[in-house]
Amino acid sequence: MTKERFDVWAGGSAYERYMGRWSRLVAEEFAAWLDCADKLRWVDVGCGTGVLSAVMTARCRPRWVVGIDRSEPFVGAARTMTPGSTHFVVADAMSLPVADASCDGAISGLALNFLPVPTAAVTEMARAVRPGGLVAAYVWDYADGMGFIRRFWDAAVAVDPAAAALDEGRRFPVCRPERLHAVWADAGLVDVSTTSIEVPTVFSDFGDLWDPFLAGQGPAPGYVASLEPADRHRVRDALGSAVPRRPDGSIALTARAWAVRGRRAVGAATN
Known part of the structure; x- marks a missing residue:
């Protein structure tokens, strides 16, 4: 199986139901952790449907935010949901369309693990910020803390052992605090720190x-779409047997993300 062919992010409404409702909660906690000043200039790398840009716009009252994503449908969705001083561009996170040292901060939400070379991406984010500027991101803890996805892959592997190669917990080792810290340090950033962010994910029922x-x-979901109907039903049944249910049929799990931040060293070259 080619892992990357399942990494499809193209529809805003589908993303919203699968992940957006939870990513918004994490974005709020992440922005609070940054404790940013007003009137700053931000670039949001891998902005998706604009969840983090919207939170930063509401909380930090920025001078401007530029959101960048390579998915045209996501950028289109972002443009409809984020008002004011936010501008969205279809572009490559590995080659940001912003001038050197033109931003006060570069942020990224739930995207770093999907970029081909995370350290190169963070180095590019650092290029975009002024000396002393902030570079920060967060990713899901796929290995241990992202409850419903962890249970999904455990169920899938029980049905189809080959699915282990697609498990995001195995595929994305960068989604651990020690690895994130190392990536930030390797990109030349200083004052690096990490934290965990945990939010509730409550489902009304199994459906x-x-x-x-x-x-x-x-x-x-890309993996599920590749299955024959009988195998899809087997995975569904295995997952249904594995999740805890309340008396009313609801399912209460939690989702953990790891966040990291650091600053471009004062006196760093601006190329």
Whole structure:
């Protein structure tokens, strides 16, 4: 199996039901952790549907935010949901269309692990910020802390052992605090720190959990879409047997993300 062919992120509404409702909660906690000043200039790398840009716009009252993503449908969705001084551009995160040292901060939400060379991407983010500027990001803890995705892959592997190669917990080793710290340090950033962010993910019933896996957005749903109907039903049943249910049928899990931040050294060359 080619892992990358399942990494499909193209539809705003499908993303919203699968991940957006939870990523918004994490974005709020991340922005609070940054404790940013007003009137700063931000670039949001891998902005997706604009969740983090919207939170930063509301909380930090920036001078401007530029959101960058390579998915045209996501950028289109972002433009409809984020008002004011935010501008969205279809572009490559590995080659940001902003001038050297033109931003006060570069941020990224839930995207770093999907970029081909995370250290190169963070170095590019550092290029975009002024000396002393902030570079920060967060990613899901796929290995241990992202409850519904962890349970999904455990169920999938029980049915189809070959699915282990697609498990995001195995595929994305950068999604650990020690690895994130190392990437930031390797990119030349200083004052590096990490933290965990945990949010509730409560599903009204099993359908509310399972149905988003049928929309093909992201690695796990992409895998589900590749299955024959009988195998899809087997994975669904295995997952249904594994998740805890409240008396009313709802399913209460948690999702953990790891966040990291650092600063471009004062006196660093601006090329």
